[in-house]
Amino acid sequence: MxxxxxxxxxxxxxxxxxxxxxxxxxxxxxxxxxxxxxxxxxxxxxxxxxxxxxxxxxxxxxxxxxxxxxxxxxxxxxxxxxxxxxxxxxxxxKMTEKGKAALKKFGLAPPPASAQVFHDLEILESATCPRCNGTNTELKNPFGPTLCRAIYYCHTCHEAFEQFKPV
Amino acid sequence: MSNLALKEILYKMADDLLVFGHRNSEWTGFGPLLEEDIAFSSMAQDKIGQSQALYQLLHQLGEQEPDTVAFTRNANQFHNCTLVELPNREYDFSLVRHFLFDTADALRWQMLMQSSYTPLAQLAAKVRGELRYHTLHANTWIKQLGSATEESIGRLQQSLNELAPYALGMFERSPYEDQLIADQIYEGEKALEARWQQAIEKTLAQTQLTSPDWKIQTPHLGGRVGEHTEHLQPLLDEMSEVFRIDPGAEW
The missing domain is CATH 3.30.300.130 (Fe-S cluster assembly (FSCA))
Incomplete structure (x- = not known):
């Protein structure tokens, strides 16, 4: 909660x-x-x-x-x-843990802790695939279909996915 | 605290973001790559949203509704710098302008996080995270294309040289400069300009591009007091076309 x-x-x-x-x-x-x-x-x-x-x-x-x-x-x-x-x-x-779990189930990678974004933008370079949990992923575009999503590609399951952007 | 000084800074920022947001949106469907198409469209949406939040602050200070302010003024009533109203032209030109503008915009908002005008400081704290993505985008492409081929370097350099006087117009001094500084609303254009030059040069040093000699440029001034190039009015006509058909429509 x-x-x-x-x-x-x-x-x-x-x-x-x-x-x-x-x-x-x-x-x-x-x-x-x-x-x-x-x-x-x-x-x-x-x-x-x-x-x-x-x-x-x-x-x-x-x-x-x-x-x-x-x-x-x-x-x-x-x-x-x-x-x-x-x-x-x-x-x-501010997103709750329950919310993050719901996002993942929906097929969207939840946002990593945003405090890190301000110290090191490399955090954006990789994300965990919400489908196969693979971490061999690549940032394709920090801008996605809505303002709050970025686009990634997973080299493990060979699928594109989106992440809720840390901000 | 004088409302005139406060309104002046809010108007120039809001108008910069609205006009630049519109220019960004003109890349929708025309980007050189799908990713760039999406990036410029997303940044457009952010900027127009930020301008709306600033017009809302102006509304709270007694100005008209955001839509009225955005869609019913003529070019000579706009306070944006001329840099943002220039047509997009080719991608290199848009990219260099994006780099020059967003570097300044991010620094301006960062300074405003300390503003004594609380609503503006609160908005600045919110906008900060969004802008990181805009400056990341600009810096990434300037570094890549600024060190890539003879053609990409040449094109960026030419755009940089051409845009330099317009970029300096961003820092046109306000008649309320001293008052804004004294009231701790804003540290002022001079302070911003110095930080901006440092930031621009830091990124350019990582490329094969040469920073323009800022001292020998004649800044393109006038935008802040409603003196614009011939490019602004057609932009406003297009932007407000639907609104003007039925200004009272409920959306």
Whole structure:
């Protein structure tokens, strides 16, 4: 589950469990909670207040996810107040272990720890193949079909795969 | 703290990113390799997203909605440097411009992480990770093609020489320079320019390219105060064509 110690806002467990229903439209196995984009979830009387932060600033899925969060809250009988903020910027380290496991099962290599990216970009040079676990892989393009994915080739199973980018 | 000074820096950054994002997007479907097509398209999306976040900060300071600001102004109301509005031309030209601009852009955002204006400092912390991929991309290709064949080196060198005065236009001083520095919003264009030259030269030293002599260049100024080349207005016309058909449309 989400490590609330990482978040600056309060995280209401029940509200979070509702948000588990909302998935990233581009990666339908990953909930917003597991992705780590919920930075505040608070119930105040009849109002459910949620603060979210985008994975990438230009993420086109953000508006859709925001609307879905509002719908889920409304369905549970609360008034939604959903805001987008950079107060607590997202990094791929915010993704939960459960989320990383779901990504791998989906066929996307989970992101390695991003702190290393800033010290040594060579971390991007290889990734573990989500299909065969092979490590003899090659970075083909740090830019992929969506802003958050890079393209690799696995020399063990001879298949291309994508990795969720560390950022 | 003066809002005018703050708005000036936000506008020039947002306009740089919007216009450059649009130029990057013109590579979609035309890249020399599929990978480059995807790279320029992805960087375009990042930059336009970053410009939108900056227009949003301006909106919070009382300016119009981001879409209105982006799509309804004319060229003389834009504050981007002229470097970013030049047409893409061939790949070598686009690549050198990408290297010159993104090196400065990454350093500018890095400086802004210390800004006393919290919303900007927070955005800077977010954008930092994204920009690493842009500078990685630029540096990788400059190093490879800058040390490859006679043709690739010659083409890059020619583009570098031609773009040098435009690149210096990125650092056109703002009338609020002293105030931004005093208020610790931003360390200023002079400081950025010095760091940028060092970074550019460090990468070029790893290639067979020669750094332009910056001292003898005449910077191409004016972009920050709305004086643009003839290339900006057609870009804006194309970018806003759909918006202008029905400005009130719900998307």
């Amino acid at each position: 989400l490590d609330s110690g990482k978040s600056i806002g309060p995280l209401n467990a029940e509200l979070l469990s509702w948000l588990e229903e909302v998935k990233d439209p581009e990666i339908p196995v990953l909930s917003l909670v597991d992705m780590g984009v919920i930075t505040q979830a608070e119930v105040d009387g009849s109002v459910a207040r949620v603060e979210m932060t985008p994975t990438f600033v230009g993420c086109p899925a953000l508006e859709i996810m925001k609307q879905e969060v509002e719908q889920v809250i409304t369905r549970h009988g609360f008034t939604p107040e959903v805001t987008v903020s950079f107060r607590e910027p997202w990094s791929s380290d």
